[in-house]
Amino acid sequence: MKAIVLVILFVFGFALGWAQENLQVRTVKFRGNKHIQTYHLKEEVALESSSWVKQKIFGKEPVYYSRSLYNEDVKRLTVFYQKQGYLDVRFNEPQVELTKKNKVVLTIFIDEGEPVTISEISYQVDSLYQLDEVMRLQDQKKLLLQTQANNDKTFRDEDITNDQLLIAEAFYDYGYPYTRVNHHLQVDTILNTTAIMWQVTRGPLAYFGSTNIVGNSRVPSKNILRQIDYHEGEVWSKKKIDQTQKQIYNQGNYRVASVRANIGDEQPDTIPMHIQIREAPRWSVRFGAGYGREDKLRAFTDVQYLGFLTHTGRLNLYAKHSGLEPYNIYLKFSQPSFLFPMNTLTVHPFIQEENEPGYKLQKIGTNITFLQSFSKELNTSIGYVFEDVELDTTAFVANETVDYDETIYKKTGIVLGGIYNNADPILDPVQGYAVSLNIKTNGLLLGKEIPFYRILSEVKTYFGLRRGLVLALKGKMGGIKRTDDADFIPVEEKFFAGGSHSVRGWSRSDLGPRNENGVPIGGNSLLEASAEFRFDVARKLKFNVFMDAGNVWEKSFNYHITDLRYAAGFGLRLKTPIGPAGIDVARPVFDSENKWQLHFNIGHTF
Template sequence: MKYVVFCMFLMFFSLLSSAQENVVVRKVKFRGNKHFPNSRLKDEITLESSNWFKQKILGKEPVSYNSKLYYDDIKRLKVFYQKAGYYHVRFEKPGVVVTKNKKVKLTLYVTEGEPIVISGISYQVDSVYRLGEVLGSGEQRNILFRSEASESKIFRDEDISKDRLTIAEVFYDEGYPFAVVDPKLDVDTVKNTTKLNWDINRGPLTYFGPTNVVGNSRIRTESILRQLAYEEGEIWSKKKIDQSQKNIYSQGNYRVASVKTQIEQQPVDTLPMQILINEAPRWSARFGAGYGREDKLRAFTDFQYLSFITNTGRLNFYAKHSGLEPYNVYVKFSQPSFLFPMNTLTLHPFAQQQDEPGYKLDKVGYNVTFLQNFSKELNTSIGIIFEDVSVDTSGFSESNTSQEVESYYKKRGIVIGGIYNNADPILDPVQGFAISFNTKTNDIIWGSEMPFFRLLGEFKTYLGIRRGVVLGLKGKIGGIKRTDDNTFIPYEERFFAGGSHSVRGWSRSNLGPHDENETPIGGNSLLESSVEFRFDVGRKMKLALFADAGNVWAKSFSYRINDLHYAAGAGFKIKTAIGPAGLDFARPVFDDAKNWQVHFNIGHTF
């Protein structure tokens, strides 16, 4: 009966709207939608409003209205609502208005109805067991805490699909690669509720069989097998397979490194493994060039030679030129899997010149660093660095030069750092957070001429408010202090604020202490924060509204909240394969300085 009524409605509307066929759509709006905004519903339909901005700036062709497009859109909207739990959704007779310039304004009237709500969730394993009888408490929490569906929540197809994979992965990691997970529903259309019962068939407990390596010629099989997170005869685990693949690929010698289970058609208790290797060429080179408002013309080259000295060693020769780094040249030898599968030892001699607004220096030296990756999200490092530094003091005032500047010094220090980053996706995050820290000591252990310690921490988080709208927040704090009676801190170790990745109402390094010649001289304490709203405008463009705050102080570990400087502005980004690229426009607020700053960036500022 409902189908007959719907068909009669479509026939009536077809007669009503025949005069408006093939007329450009000027505007589409919805009425009666309470649970989904207009913007979300418009994502599901083909009939898209047209205006000058979309046509001329975004390059979108106008959409012409016809009844077939309308019928298809109604079907898509009904499917969308039903997948979201609104099984009783109805669409009433639409409003169609033709404007004087022969364009259509379309109003779609929605009656959403009451959603289907989950009244209970149960689990049954192999038809006889409860979840707690086959899984430990940790695995049960993994399912319960990661599940999207829960009691009293609206039943959504998307949640069920995600939970189905979540449950299956838990059993995969417990040694059941043939596990089958099915949702069984008991729907009450009168009460608008459903009971959700997960029916889980584990299949046989399975073990790792022998591992065969295919495709390697230069890298020894033993070097690859050392990276495995499992041994033959252990209980099969998808988590260990994923970790093994990451361990192998981290050696940096492969185009492809794939660890696969050779699944049999019929369930068995032992599965052989295969590692498919496609080695990277021994010689490779990268070149790049670009232009930025701060670093001007920049160019770099990077040559890499694989299997250097050792079977998996890597040698890189890198050279770069820009306005901020007239030269930066280094050679780096990297030995992956130095002690454990996911660590790397690097030896890195370098020569570099820096030409910042506040200082100019040349330095040569080398560092030895031990990198440890604990997971995809967590990475740490510890290193020893040796540097000889020459500073050009001609740009500083006489008072500043006589009191605070040393033109030549040596540094010997230990650097420890770490970052945890689960922001996703990595190039244009819409959720997650990142927290990082870096500590550096100089001459404290050796007890030489310039003992100091330096701390820097940063926190960034991303909150997806709704589809196409993201709120980004950033906080950054740093401090540096001498441990003897001297006050001089090397310029390259001091903190500077202002610029495209700092407080954007100021040019690079120009926020903070200056000398008598108005040359920025940096400080020993840093505090910064930013808030940014990012909006999708079409498929290729983002707009941003932001506010930044921060300052640098001369005294070590001294932060004065009432002495912060503020800036606000807007920007736009074009989405590219390497991340967003665009411009930010900002100016100081609540401040005597009123100059606008323009910053070009590839990638988000944070």
């Protein structure tokens, strides 16, 4: 009797499994995955949920369940787990259920087992030396801090591949371009650990040879040779090659600037260098148009001419129109490598109209700026600014009486700026931080100018909590003060808060002091802070929730934490080649104001 029951159950189960073949997958679940996140596992399988959103909005085809497809997914998951250090992973019989609409709910049961951990890491160079015998202590520490595989950490194939490249590049910078790096594993199956021995074969020490440049016609070779970071006969270094390529690109005249070493199989000790140039067209035109809630219809055009005045000089004619800038027209002459390989001198005359919620003005002026890049992360600037400003009082102060000197005035001064930004990737950061500082002084050269100084600093930081989830934080502080006994400060130099890149529960410039007619007049102190969680909800779609805080105060460098205004909201971002684009919806909280604000954005707000 017992045997008959087992046969019936087997036949019933087989029939049920057969009946579920070629039915649409509704949901895929994972059970038992304690160490690997579910979203990582879903990226490895072909069986995936077929939701209405994926099909109708993103155009994905529905996925149908089959046992063979499941078995292929198990093979992929097994390889994935093994690469993460889980060599004993097991997959138990799945649970296949049918919904009322005859769709499959698949549950995959995983027994992960214990991971293989790293018990020891050692280095052997040329079968004779230890790492500290051939590498400076500072460079050794830098290498060990960058490596991903560490003692007591789970062994992962990705970490080994990453570290293999890091070790090789460290020796490239010591003049060994023929370095080969291999690893030997000693696995303890009882303790479930492995010892890693890195075996480095350096090959012969090499030196830079002569440099050959091809492809340039407009820019003379001597201008390009001034950008190289090495000298013939110097010890070979990959770091110097990478820096040379950056310095050549800084001239801004090339579509392609490839710097490479002519390394052959014979491994000579002197390596010729080859620079391949592809120059950009002398004339180029860019233009674009769009619409934003704050700046309304906007459009711009930018005409560039290369080789102006000098072989590497650039001249740009730029024109822009928007609701906030009815016109902004300027010429900009840029001379890269003005004194050093990674700096640029710019001369920038302009004419502009600003139409902000709190003021309207026209100005004409010139900026002369010296830009210096110290590294990929650190950039600085120092500049001289002259502006002749005419303020439209009808838009600013309505029926008030205004001093003539406060409506037509000149400004001239020095502007200092610096930014350190190691956030990565640049358009959609998941890690790193950015710190910026801008200092402006006014009241130089002309006796009747308005003497003041203005400071604005900002800090942004990004924490990748897990794949697809990022916490972004921002803090911003500013202050402006007259250096004489007068009170007047030009309205366009004051601080305003509220809007798509500020406190998003308010419209542009809506926070802070107002005049008796309710018009925003700006303040002399600014404080803002934001926290935002960013989630990946699809391959090219992000969802974000955030809280902003901030305010503007009338007195200089006078901040009141208890007087901050708060807003909370959510948004969507669509990933595009030029960065995320989307909308934010927010409203004030802890406040008598309760109106929702809608903001359209290109890029993240911070």
